[in-house]
Every structure is written in C-alpha cells, then in structure tokens.
Amino acid sequence: MKLTDMSYAHEVMARHGIAPKKKFGQNFLTSDAVVSHIADTPSEDADVGVLEIGPGIGTLTEALAERYKKVVSVEIDETLLPVLAETVGWRENVEIVNGDAMKIDFPEFVREHFGDMRVCVCANLPYYITSPIIMKILECGALFESVTVMIQKEVAERLCAKAGSVDYGAITVFAAYLADVEKCFNVSPGNFLPQPKVTSAVIRMKPHKTPPVSVKNPENMQKIIKAAFEQRRKMLAGALAAATGRVSKAQISEKIAEAGLPQDVRGEKLSLADFARLSDILEM
Numbered sequence: 001m002k003l004t005d006m007s008y009a010h011e012v013m014a015r016h017g018i019a020p021k022k023k024f025g026q027n028f029l030t031s032d033a034v035v036s037h038i039a040d041t042p043s044e045d046a047d048v049g050v051l052e053i054g055p056g057i058g059t060l061t062e063a064l065a066e067r068y069k070k071v072v073s074v075e076i077d078e079t080l081l082p083v084l085a086e087t088v089g090w091r092e093n094v095e096i097v098n099g100d101a102m103k104i105d106f107p108e109f110v111r112e113h114f115g116d117m118r119v120c121v122c123a124n125l126p127y128y129i130t131s132p133i134i135m136k137i138l139e140c141g142a143l144f145e146s147v148t149v150m151i152q153k154e155v156a157e158r159l160c161a162k163a164g165s166v167d168y169g170a171i172t173v174f175a176a177y178l179a180d181v182e183k184c185f186n187v188s189p190g191n192f193l194p195q196p197k198v199t200s201a202v203i204r205m206k207p208h209k210t211p212p213v214s215v216k217n218p219e220n221m222q223k224i225i226k227a228a229f230e231q232r233r234k235m236l237a238g239a240l241a242a243a244t245g246r247v248s249k250a251q252i253s254e255k256i257a258e259a260g261l262p263q264d265v266r267g268e269k270l271s272l273a274d275f276a277r278l279s280d281i282l283e284m
Ligand code: SAM
Pocket: 024, 025, 026, 027, 028, 029, 053, 054, 055, 056, 057, 058, 059, 060, 061, 074, 075, 076, 077, 099, 100, 101, 102, 123, 124, 125, 126, 127, 129
C-alpha cells in the first residue's frame, strides 16, 4: 500500500503515536500524482544517487527509491525514525540518517554516503528553512547535479524573477550566479496533510560548473547585491553609500558611470552581469 493512501498513512502514524509537528514544518504529501511528478524531476538517469532532506513518513522517499540507485534521507525528527524504518528503511537502496540538514557538511556527507556516485537533491522542504538551506546547497557549487525542491510559490517566484520585476531580489541574483533555476509546477494546499496556508511550487536548479559571469571577488559582489536590495527604493549610489563607510557617494557615482550604468538606476534594475561589472571596479 502507498503512503499517499490516507487511510494507510493515518494508520501508520496512529500506531506509532505521532502527528505532524508544526515546529519542524511537517506537511506530508498526500497525492500520488504530485509525489510521482516530483520524483521524476531530479534526473532521467536511474544511475544517480539522491539526497533527500526531510523524508517525513517516507512518502517521497518511496517514490525516489523506486526510480534511483540510492537514496539517503536526512530527518531531524527522531520520533519519525521507527516509522521510516517500517515504511522505507527496509529497502536495500535507502539509508535514513537522523540529523539537522542545516548542520551537515554536504561535501563530506556526499563523499561518505555516495562515494563517487553522481548525486541530486530532492526534497519537500520545511518552510522555516527554505532560503538558508537553498543557499547552503547552492554554495556547494557543482557537488550536486540537480536540486529539486518544493517550496512556497512566492519564494519560487522570487528565485526565478526577471530583473526589474517586483519579485526580483538579492536571492534571485545570488541564485542566478550559482545555478540555472527553473520553475516546474505549482502544488495546491489540498495535496498535503495538514494543509499549508499557501500554494507551493517545485523548482529545479542546475548548479553551474563555471559561473555565468566572471568576477574577481565574489564576496565583494555579494556585499554590493545585498546593499543594493536592502534599500531597493533608493537610487543605487545612495543605497551603496548607506551600506559602506569606506567609499563616498561621489566616488560610487563615478564607478556607476564607469560600469556604463545611468546615475538614477535602482539596484532592482541591475542584471547579474551589471553587478559583476560593478563589483570588479568598486570595492565595498
Ligand atoms: N518528505 C515528506 C513529504 O513530502 O511528505 C515530508 C516533508 S515535510 C514538508 C518536511 C520534513 O523535513 C519533515 O519531515 C521535517 O521533520 C523535516 N525537517 C525539518 N527540519 C529539518 C532539518 N533541519 N533537517 C532535516 N530534516 C528536517
């Protein structure tokens, strides 16, 4: 019986005396079609390994194990371990690890659990760590072949936004520097137990092997991007001057001109290439 069968899921949870916990962002998937669609997304190649973050009661884990060579799932909630042992732990290609994904050293973890296998990430992420865990994963560079995550639709739209749109923000530019981001499909609240308040979306990110723009000091570019969006209604020179004590507004204006940008430009209009050009001539 599948875990998307609600009577089975309820029976398993009742037998183990557990209920979904809000503090861990537990919204379990209940739709077979949605689970299949997510599990199909990481790769067309069955020979890859999959790192899952937050298996819950094992619903997505089961579908991933049916498709890929090896699945390693990291779950923070130790009360779910006996459930997972029963639902998916018996499978030869599934390994359950009790831990906090935010504290894992991913390169070391991948070496230890997957050896030289190519690895993708696939997860229905808990909402409370969406942005930090995505940045942590993307900062691993090309360690992962693809990263498929279900997140709030609003965050998915920010990650895929076009320069100048209301959704465009620092996270859009950071993500574009690190990966190609593609929105795959929306998932309505009725597909979860309990139902979240917002619509979700699945995105797939393909980390760049080499960044799409070359920049001398990526950390400096990161500072400029952050400062530009912290005061997004201000003109760029003012926003950057407010964030740095090192360079005067007049000097910043000169650099903006040197980068070929208009003086009245706001940060929200700048593309990744614009930020890279500016970063190479303006030390924050
Ligand atoms: N994959 C399951 C599904 O789709 O039905 C559950 C998804 S639920 C949205 C998120 C899962 O992540 C929960 O099982 C929760 O306990 C787990 N989780 C929350 N924070 C975590 C963390 N820091 N590290 C690992 N797992 C975490």
